[in-house]
Amino acid sequence: MIYLDNNATTRIDDAVLDAMLPFLKEEYGNASSLQHKLGRTAHQAIEKSRSSIANYFGASSKEIYFTSGATESINMVLRGIFERYQSIGKHIITTKSEHKAVLTTLEILTKKGAEITYLPLDNQGNINLSDLENSIRPETILVCLMQANNETGVIHPLAKIAEIISSKDVLLFSDTTQAIGKYAFDYAKSGIDICCFSAHKLHGPKGIGGLYIKRKTRPIQIEPLITGGKQENSLRGGTYNTPSIVGMGKAFELISLKYQEQTAELRNYFENRILQEIEDTAVHASHADRLCNTTNILFKHVKSAELMPKLINIAVSSGSACVSGDRDPSHVLTAMGIAAEDALCSLRFSLSKFITKEELDVAIEDIKSAVQKIRKDSPIWQLYKSGVL
Structure with missing residues (x-):
C-alpha cells in the first residue's frame, strides 16, 4: 500500500512508539498519584513532553494544555470563549473552508445566539485581509482561522491577520493541526492567542492533542468543556493519557x-x-x-x-x-x-x-x-x- x-493521519514514528512503550507496561502509574514513585514518574514524563511542545511554540510550559485531540480543543475554545465573553459580544469571524469541527460547532452556537461572519475566499482559497478588517465590530469576540487548510494546503497569513486584529481587542484562534511540522513559523511572535494541534498528524499517536493558550496581561477566559479533577489547571478534567502524551512530546522533538x-x-x-x-x-x-x-x-x-x-x-x-x-x-x-x-x-x-x-x-x-x-x-x-x- x-x-x-x-x-487524515500519519504512521507513528518508531522513536515515538519506543518512547511510549514503557508507559504502557512498566511505568503505568496515574500521573495525578504523586504519593508514590510510579505516579511521580508518569507526572515527570508528562511535564517533559509539555516542555518539548512548549519549546516548539516558543512558549512557556504553563501555556500548553493537553486534550484528546484537535476536535476536542476546537470545541473547548469555541464553546468556552462564547460562554465567557457574551457580556462583550456574540460575534465570531471565520470562513466556510474551516474544518468541520469548527463549522459544526459554530452552527450549534448560532442556535444559542452567536452571530457568525463567514469571510469569502478567492479561487486560490485566500481571504481578502480588507474583508477581515471591515468585518470586525465592537461586539466581535473571536476570529477563528485555520493556519493551513487540510484539503488544499492553503496557508493563511496569520501574522498579518494578527496585526489587523491586535488593536481591536479581539482574540485570534487558529486550528494549526495541519501546519505544525510542515513549515517554519514563529508562533510566539505571530500574535496568535490560541491554537490547537493533534499528535496523529505529525507521526504521533491518535487520541491526543492540545492547546497553546498564550498568557496575557488580561488572562484569556475559557469555560471548561470537561470538568472533573484539577488536571490541566482545572481547564480539562480526566486521567492523563500518559503514554500518548509522551508520544506526542517525542513527535514534536522529531520535527x-x-x-x-x-x-x-x-x-x-x-x-x-x-x-x-x-x-x-x-x-x-x-x-x-x-x-x-x-x-x-x-x-x-x-x-x-x-x-x-x-x-x-x-x-x-x-x-x-x-x-x-x-x-x-x-x-x-x-x-x-x-x-x-x-x-x-x-x-x-x-x-x-x-x-x-x-x-x-x-x-x-x-x-x-x-x-x-x-x-x-x-x-x-x-x-x-x-x-x-
Whole structure:
C-alpha cells in the first residue's frame, strides 16, 4: 500500500512508539498519584513532553494544555470563549473552508445566539485581509482561522491577520493541526492567542492533542468543556493519557526542516508528472502559499468516487477524513468557487517524510492507468473531447 493520505493521519514514528512503550507496561502509574514513585514518574514524563511542545511554540510550559485531540480543543475554545465573553459580544469571524469541527460547532452556537461572519475566499482559497478588517465590530469576540487548510494546503497569513486584529481587542484562534511540522513559523511572535494541534498528524499517536493558550496581561477566559479533577489547571478534567502524551512530546522533538524540504521536492515532482502525463488535470490553489506535502488535483470528468476504488494499492482521499463518506462535493473547494462537478472529480494527495520517489512513480502509473480506463468507457468524456460539453 502506497500511503498518500497523511493529512487524515500519519504512521507513528518508531522513536515515538519506543518512547511510549514503557508507559504502557512498566511505568503505568496515574500521573495525578504523586504519593508514590510510579505516579511521580508518569507526572515527570508528562511535564517533559509539555516542555518539548512548549519549546516548539516558543512558549512557556504553563501555556500548553493537553486534550484528546484537535476536535476536542476546537470545541473547548469555541464553546468556552462564547460562554465567557457574551457580556462583550456574540460575534465570531471565520470562513466556510474551516474544518468541520469548527463549522459544526459554530452552527450549534448560532442556535444559542452567536452571530457568525463567514469571510469569502478567492479561487486560490485566500481571504481578502480588507474583508477581515471591515468585518470586525465592537461586539466581535473571536476570529477563528485555520493556519493551513487540510484539503488544499492553503496557508493563511496569520501574522498579518494578527496585526489587523491586535488593536481591536479581539482574540485570534487558529486550528494549526495541519501546519505544525510542515513549515517554519514563529508562533510566539505571530500574535496568535490560541491554537490547537493533534499528535496523529505529525507521526504521533491518535487520541491526543492540545492547546497553546498564550498568557496575557488580561488572562484569556475559557469555560471548561470537561470538568472533573484539577488536571490541566482545572481547564480539562480526566486521567492523563500518559503514554500518548509522551508520544506526542517525542513527535514534536522529531520535527525537522530537512523532512519539510524533502517532502516539498517530492510533492512538486508528483504534481508536475501528473499535469504533464494526464490530460485535463489541474492543481487547486496552485498559485497560493501551500503546505509542502499537500496537493488537491482535478481529473476532469473522472469522479473521485469512481477513481478511488480502482487505486487498490494507493491510500488517498477526496477530502477531509471527517467527511470522506459524504456524497456532496468538498465544502472547501466549493467555498473557493470551484464548480460542484469539478469538486467531485478532485482527489487530495498528502505526503509524509516516509514517502519515496519510487513509490510516487508507481502511484503515478496506477493513477494514469485508472484515469485512462474510466475516460475510455465514459460517454461524458467523449462528448467533452468532441466539444459538445
